[in-house]
Amino acid sequence: AQTVTQSQPEMSVQEAETVTLSCTYDTSENNYYLFWYKQPPSRQMILVIRQEAYKQQNATENRFSVNFQKAAKSFSLKISDSQLGDTAMYFCAFMKHLPSNTGKLIFGQGTTLQVKP
């Protein structure tokens, strides 16, 4: 069975600085997807970034980038130039490769990030 672990329950960062959130996962699959979702105080789950395991290049979306280390089963999220609006809970999630699976997401426990002015 797949598991996702986020070892940092809470983190804080000063506005405009850079912060990295950690995520490790366990799987015997070779092809899969990894995601970071953001859940602000409104509790709406918002996709931040996604990575396909067969792609070696790390995904980037504006100020958000990942460090994907397949052999180490590590998938960290880097937020550059942190903004107050980045304050949220961040979830790392794993999904087996389609189309042979159900699309089920397996989530980590989440990391609460506070951006301080």
Added chain:
Amino acid sequence: DGGITQSPKYLFRKEGQNVTLSCEQNLNHDAMYWYRQDPGQGLRLIYYSQIVNDFQKGDIAEGYSVSREKKESFPLTVTSAQKNPTAFYLCASRGQATDTQYFGPGTRLTVL
């Protein structure tokens, strides 16, 4: 606007009552999912449906039931058999052959 809607936003239930949470999407997505979130925890899968008139149990299906009579709708019923139903419930959908799930705004259920 395309998206996923959930209603109501807040729901209060007395012990022993069944309640139904609504989830509607106009994204033309085939797959739909229900997750439960407890304080300080990640999401856990309750039920999912990959096609109309078909659904499967997730990891914590006991005490819940669903139906999928229309592509757009995937309601979740929390029955009196659910021992601890107070939680935040999130519905999601995914297009065929795509990997990304999109979430609704959620329903907060409180048992009084």
